[in-house]
Amino acid sequence: MHAAELAEILSSQRNVWVITGAGISAASGIPTYRDHGGQWKSATPIQHQEFVADANKRQRYWARSAVGWPTIADAEPNTSHQILAQMEKHNLIHYLVTQNVDGLHQKAGHQQVVDLHGRLDQAFCLNCGKYETRQSIQERLIAENPFLPEVNQQPAPDGDAHLSDEIISQVKAPLCTACGGILKPDVVFFGGTVPKPIVEDASSSLASASLMLVVGSSLTVYSGFRFCKIAEKLEIPIVAINQGATRADDLLSHKFSCDSGLLLQETYQLLNLNS
Template identity: 50%
Template sequence: MELRLRLRDFCRAQRRLLVLTGAGCSTASGIPAYRDHTGEWRHPQPMRFEEFSRSAAARRRYWARSAAGWTRIATARPNAAHHALARLEGLGRIQAIVTQNVDGLHSKAGSRRVIDLHGRLDRVRCLDCGARSTRAALQDRLRALNPRWRAAGHAGPDGDQQLTDRACDGFQVPDCEHCGGRLKPDVVFFGEAIPRPRLAAALRSLDRADALLVVGSSLMVFSGFRFVRDARQRGLPVAAVTLGRTRADELLDLKLSADCCDALAWLADELDAAALAEA
């Protein structure tokens, strides 16, 4: 309880929190995390951009697995952590959320100041002409091309199913309707750079913040860790609510090792009560 009270006081003292969220924020919505509580890979490493862009077989494997797992992502609902962060934004405590997740659940929960650092799975982009479309529309095309295809496997963190290569054999992948090019989910793959305008917007949010709160992230990926590093360089305090080890443990002013749904719901209640008392 002492750490919870310190977290409450941390958030009460800062009026412009930048919140950085990771996979642990969405596990209660049925989306698995990449890593375990020690920071080690829990699933096979995700597709790398170079492999996807160069190999038709890799793209076939990716889209077969995505087709099998898409319904779980499309029907996922925000959990208590997402709703608590939306409440905190409504209380004027959060000036922006930068999320490493690609599930769109912060926006579904009602948060408005969201930067999807790694993109969104519900969008599709052509690698060749840049045309964009919805993932739902692509799912219809995938089903039309593969009417008899069925596969089952373990749920993966990328909105996919963990299928064997044999299970993906013969799967047909549509081309871009505009140019016949290669379709890719509009997310940042491993080995791919975050679009500069998006990264610049996230860093501007850090410039405007007076503290950083990390939620549900091991920070093992540099794109997340850099925000803690940069916050420290700016002299900003940093707190984290996450289970297990993080890459930035030595840089944190406060760390609450707890389930983020329970902790953030409690935090939102506390700050809501404080706002009513001050009114």
């Protein structure tokens, strides 16, 4: 029933603008920050300013990241990522913004992806600007903290993991190999700001869209919700697939409160784009 309705909506579209959130990657084994009601599942994540200003916070971040990174590195795209990539291939989707930092859309073969909050698979030095891959940093972390592979803890969102203060206190945080400066993952931490050119480009692309499709996001964070306000102003219909409430519920023309993978797969089959 849902698939038939969504297929009918999409069948007349050829310029769909998509934004995705943490809910789309949950099926790939990556934990989400919030439950279906939009409430935090645990303590709030690290803030931008505290990471920059506090060496102890950086030690905490890198200790937890060392244990949690494999969850991101080993994750594979799920049905939602794959179907969206196929929809792009057949020119139904022309622009996709993701609030995730896991790179799974690209891994699924999606070509036009805007990483609104950056990518976790790289980091850069706040002093000299040199970039380093996250995998290279991981190898250095393990070499300098050989006890970490034996730590078995519950993974948390965005490559984080829950660790005891005792373990964290033993970890030596990585520094820039070029100048010894502070290494920061190339992501927008909570309290940080999305670069203006990214927002402007996404907004400009949305202005030419015939439909906005939200997949797996509560849109609680304003950096994503702002595009719903833009779509409303431009009178562009907004459709959401999300298990739970969204900040934009009163702006939606249609909402499907169900699993995105199954719905997108069935919808794709009904659209028969391969014919």
